[in-house]
Amino acid sequence: KKSSAPGKNKPPPREPYHALQHMYLAVMYGLLSFKSCFVDDFNAFFSGRIGWVKVQKFTPGEAVAFWGSKALWAFYYLWLPFKYSHRSLGQLLALWTVTEFITGWLLAFMFQVAHVVGEVHFFxxxxxxxxxxxxxEAQLMSSADFAHGSKFWLHFSGGLNYQVxxxxxxxxxxxxxxxxxxxIKAAADKHGLDYCVYPSFLSALGAHFRHLRNVGQRAYVPSLQTVG
Structure with missing residues (x-):
């Protein structure tokens, strides 16, 4: 897609390392769970924003639920294993790191293949x-589905393979x-709109990394912020 096309974002500054983003992001996506748990949640609580979206101030009850759930998570997920497991601290930390990376990859891949691919539009x-x-129309044009008809992906993704x-x-x-x-497909065809559906998760994932490579190696890098 060319930068002069209507409805596309203006190109933000491009850095040399963007040319390799399709490689290093494959690893960095694993950090998403860490970031969500230890950075994003607290940032939303104290700043009242999630990214650029302003959220309502936590009520006292919501604040109690927030801190209580964090304490329960730390107790169940960290303290209990460290206290009662026969494994060493290093082994437990390694296992915890692996599980968090897997969680981060699953979260990142599930959302990125739905919005950050070359076939969707950036407004x-x-x-x-x-x-x-x-x-x-914006929801349709800025989202992509994958693996229609797959009972496994419908269950495993919680329906996110039908992102549109x-x-x-x-x-x-x-x-x-x-x-x-x-x-929805029939309505889109009737109005001349594209409904992007990848045949499988792997094809959608491949489209995502091709998109990262393509935009990273050109002067024009569209914003990865999508509508909706």
């Missing part, structure tokens, strides 16, 4: 700070997504 707001596309359906119908249980997808 910018117009001069009135609004999106030129309708809400539903998830965005359009966030209040609907994911078990109904396979029935809704053909209806």
């Amino acid at each position: 910018q707001l117009n001069k009135d700070n609004k999106l030129s596309k309708g809400w539903g 359906v998830h965005h359009l119908f966030p209040g609907v249980c994911h078990v109904h997504y396979p029935a809704l997808a053909p209806i």
Whole structure:
């Protein structure tokens, strides 16, 4: 996609290391669980923001639930194994690191293949700070599905392999997504809109890393912030 195309973000500064992002991000994605648990949660609590999105201030009850859940997690996941396991501290730390990396990879890959691939669109707001596309159209154009018809991925991903359906119908249980997808596809075809579906998770993952490589090796690097 060319930077002059309408509706695309203006290119942010490009650094030389972006040319290798399709390599080092494959490893760094494993840090997502660490970042979410030890950085993002506390940042949201104290700053009142998740990224650039402002969130409501925690009520006293929510604050108790936040700190209580953190304490329970540390007690169950860290203190109990360290206290009662026959494994050494080094072995437990190694096991904990491996499990957190696997969690980070699963989280990152599941969301990146849905939004950061070459076949979806990256939007910018117009001069009135609004999106030129309708809400539903933006959800469709900025998301991608994979492995339609797979009962395994429907269950394992919690329906996130139907990301388009998830965005359009966030209040609907994911078990109904396979029935809704053909209806959305028919509506998209009727209005001349693309509904991006990869045949498998591996094909979607490959598309993600190809996209990282492509944008990293060109002067134009679209923002990875998508609509919705």
